[in-house]
Amino acid sequence: NAGVMQNPRHLVRRRGQEARLRCSPMKGHSHVYWYRQLPEEGLKFMVYLQKENIIDESGMPKERFSAEFPKEGPSILRIQQVVRGDSAAYFCASSPRVAGGQETQYFGPGTRLLVL
Amino acid sequence: GDSVTQMEGPVTLSEEAFLTINCTYTATGYPSLFWYVQYPGEGLQLLLKATKADDKGSNKGFEATYRKETTSFHLEKGSVQVSDSAVYFCALSGRSGGSNYKLTFGKGTLLTVNP
Numbered sequence: 147n148a149g150v151m152q153n154p155r156h157l158v159r160r161r162g163q164e165a166r167l168r169c170s171p172m173k174g175h176s177h178v179y180w181y182r183q184l185p186e187e188g189l190k191f192m193v194y195l196q197k198e199n200i201i202d203e204s205g206m207p208k209e210r211f212s213a214e215f216p217k218e219g220p221s222i223l224r225i226q227q228v229v230r231g232d233s234a235a236y237f238c239a240s241s242p243r244v245a246g247g248q249e250t251q252y253f254g255p256g257t258r259l260l261v262l
Numbered sequence: 263g264d265s266v267t268q269m270e271g272p273v274t275l276s277e278e279a280f281l282t283i284n285c286t287y288t289a290t291g292y293p294s295l296f297w298y299v300q301y302p303g304e305g306l307q308l309l310l311k312a313t314k315a316d317d318k319g320s321n322k323g324f325e326a327t328y329r330k331e332t333t334s335f336h337l338e339k340g341s342v343q344v345s346d347s348a349v350y351f352c353a354l355s356g357r358s359g360g361s362n363y364k365l366t367f368g369k370g371t372l373l374t375v376n377p
Binding site for chain 2: 189255
């Protein structure tokens with residue numbers, strides 16, 4: 147059973163370009179979570195999605211960031227007009243049901259975004 | 263809001279040494295507590311967890327006990343191996359407000375074990 151897949155693993159963008167980060171959850175998982183890790187910081191929650199629904203985007207910046215999890219295909223985290231401060235590691239996690247104390251989130255290897 | 267404070271790294275030990283990585287938390291209610299490990303180039307893996315006070319989580323020789331009175335969840339291992347070299351993250355999921363899926367992480371502690 148393949149784990150959570152993320153691609154690309156490394157992404158370099160120039161300021162003003164768009165970044166698209168993809169996450170394929172584990173088989174049978176319908177809940178996806180995105181976290182961001184800034185340099186020297188812990189992971190911070192960004193958004194929680196189920197298929198075709200955004201459940202909680204309270205951790206996502208209000209502008210330039212968007213996320214989706216379509217009925218078919220991977221979840222996408224999209225960053226428009228990237229700035230240097232967006233440079234970070236972006237981690238995706240998935241769970242079969244809503245995760246909480248009893249439900250584990252399984253993490254992908256992350257995408258390292260570097261904005262030049 | 264919820265927060266997790268863990269021991270600053272890096273930590274460097276010799277093989278078979280005793281390991282402690284301190285973790286304290288601030289949260290409303292009764293959170294669940296986790297330790298995740300990240301090996302080089304890989305994603306975070308759940309190492310162990312505890313869901314209520316006085317629970318002890320254990321896995322692969324690692325242990326941590328949920329101490330409500332000291333709001334702590336320190337990670338310990340009696341004899342580390344070179345293969346334990348990784349970054350360790352303490353985390354919690356709160357129980358209040360219906361958003362218990364949000365994990366709050368510490369900054370991570372890099373452990374290097376030398377032969």
